[in-house]
Amino acid sequence: MNGSIIIPERFKLAGKRVLVIVDDDYCQHHEFFGEADFTEKVITLCDKYNGKRIKKAEKEKTFYHELTHMILDSMKRHRLKYNEDFVEEFAQRLYEFEKTKV
Numbered sequence: 001m002n003g004s005i006i007i008p009e010r011f012k013l014a015g016k017r018v019l020v021i022v023d024d025d026y027c028q029h030h031e032f033f034g035e036a037d038f039t040e041k042v043i044t045l046c047d048k049y050n051g052k053r054i055k056k057a058e059k060e061k062t063f064y065h066e067l068t069h070m071i072l073d074s075m076k077r078h079r080l081k082y083n084e085d086f087v088e089e090f091a092q093r094l095y096e097f098e099k100t101k102v
């Protein structure tokens with residue numbers, strides 16, 4: 001796979017469907033690159049921010065960050081799911097795994 005990551009359109013966690021959408025206006029309005037909506041089970045990502053294209057690697061890293069939030073939510077680890085340091089470091093490991101696996 002040469003380290004290429006395909007961001008899915010949807011997947012399941014603990015049997016519940018999670019959607020992945022791209023919404024540049026939403027990201028711009030809320031001033032973030034990504035969001036995990038635990039209630040709606042939607043991960044929002046963006047392709048553009050402040051008129052600039054977001055790099056592929058940045059979008060992928062954001063996806064893994066939001067995915068980690070969602071996994072912890074599905075595990076009912078509600079304290080951990082809001083621990084941004086933990087989420088970010090775990091997501092970095094997931095990203096590294098995806099990038100380096102053969």
Ligand SMILES: [Zn+2]
Nearest residue numbers: 065069084087
């Ligand atoms: Zn976060």
